[in-house]
Amino acid sequence: MAVSRASASPPLLRPPAPPAFVRAQRRSLTRRQHALLRQSVDKASLDPSNPLQMGARELCHAAMNASKQGYADMHFWRRLADQGKRLAGSLAPREVSLLLSSLARIAYRDVALIEALATQLMRTLATSKQDEQTATASAQVLANVVDALTRLDVWDRPLFASLHEQLQRHVTAFSDQQLATICLYYAKQNLYRAELFDAISQEIRSNRRTTLDGLAMAHIAHAFAKLQVTDPQLYEAFAENIQSEHRQIELTCQALCLLLGAFARMNIADASVFGPLGHLAVEWRAYFSCMEIALLMHAYAKARFRHDEMMDSFADVIVAKETAEGSAGAPRNDAAKPWAAPPRYSSDRLLNDKTRPSGSEMGRVNDRWSASDLAHISAAYSKLDVIPPHLFGFISSRIQTMVKMNASVNSSDIAELLMAFTRAGRADIMLLACLAQLIPRRIDDFRPHELRTVRRAFDEAGFQSDIVEVYCAE
Secondary structure (H helix, E strand, O other): OOOOOOOOOOOEOOOOOOOHHHHHHHHHOOHHHHHHHHHHHHHOOOOOOOOOOOOHHHHHHHHHHHHHOOOOOHHHHHHHHHHHHHHHHHOOHHHHHHHHHHHHHHOOOEHHHHHHHHHHHHHHHHHOOOOHHHHHHHHHHHHHHHHHHHHHOOOOOHHHHHHHHHHHHOHHHOOHHHHHHHHHHHHHHOOOOHHHHHHHHHHHHHHOOOOOOHHHHHHHHHHHHHOOOOOHHHHHHHHHHHHOOOOOOEEOHHHHHHHHHHHHHOOOOOHHHHHHHHHHHHHOHHHOOHHHHHHHHHHHHHHOOOOHHHHHHHHHHHHHOOOOOHHHOOOOOOOOEEOOOOOOOOOOOOOOOOOOOOHHHOOOOOOOOOHHHHHHHHHHHHHOOOOOHHHHHHHHHHHHHHHHOOOOOOHHHHHHHHHHHHHHOOOOHHHHHHHHOOHHHHHHHOOHHHHHHHHHHHHHHOOOOHHHHHHOOO
16 A cells, blocks of 8 residues: 655655656747747736636646647746646546646646646546446546556545546446556556456456457556456456467567566466467567566566577577677567567566657667676576576676676676576686675675575585675675
């Protein structure tokens, strides 16, 4: 259960600088365009001396236009937020959705405004009639609101109790992708509502067993696993959906990793899932990013499912990424295709790393190995007893280069690498000495079990060093 932020927090919480995409869009506007945009929003009566002149429709229109233009003037957004609070009680559900989406697009996080808008939306939906057409429209609004709340990083608050009820009420009207958006929101906030997730599971098992969209399935599976929701019947439905002979599901490299990771996290090593998806990964091997390969191998190791063809194939791919030229391979395709070359790149370490661009903007640029990626890969291969000499030789060489260049190698990476290479019987003296010299620098970061792992690995490798004796003493 997430904890609400302290009430003493200021109502306006904004990042120290606008997001990168806002800065880029703002730079693309000429001074004249800035002046015209400012003039247009001023005409829209955001003047505090006459705050009630602007109606709900004009307010949403001004917010939508400004956010799409990347207009990040905080003075403008403060005035708009003040006007939004005054008009919140008269806004229709669609207007609430548009306003929240505009705030999310510009990353303007005014908690008081968000609460006022959410309260109005819940009040309106609770009293409205629910025929099929209205339910579909309400579901679209709720999905947009959940998406905006996710991007604005709004934590659980008492008023959102009614949001849980409304989402549960509209489960059957949500599209596959909308269900995925909702599940990811709850997973990100680490919020679990049994009634809502039971309703989502029942809807998938009863009505979407062999029709669920592949990308949505991966995100829903990831959310259920992250929240540790034990639901074997739901995963049976996912497996049946993957095996469906009537159609071919759409996936991406990242979605493939999330789906396999979810099954592994729930200790479901289903051969009907890991087998065919492993073959699919082999077909797509040239399109995986470094991080995605690490996540893929970690999933198979966690599930203890050995897929020889896939692991042998990826060993060559991993070594081929040694240089920037080697990782610049084939261009990536931006649209999901059924069982074809994978599309989007969204390598955000289980959907939370905002430091990497996504989609065609990323392509294959800056796709480099990290120590954590190589540690996960070596651990996976050694755990499954697949020991390609050229792969372990490459990882050893690359880690030594990283250390010489002062690249980030954290305590868990050191422990994982030492254990993996020792288990595989590939711990050469150069690698051991290289990792040993990192221990004093990272000694404050080591957890007790990591230090025990390090000591055991050095002992098994027969490596003696004063550093080990001093810093890894029992």
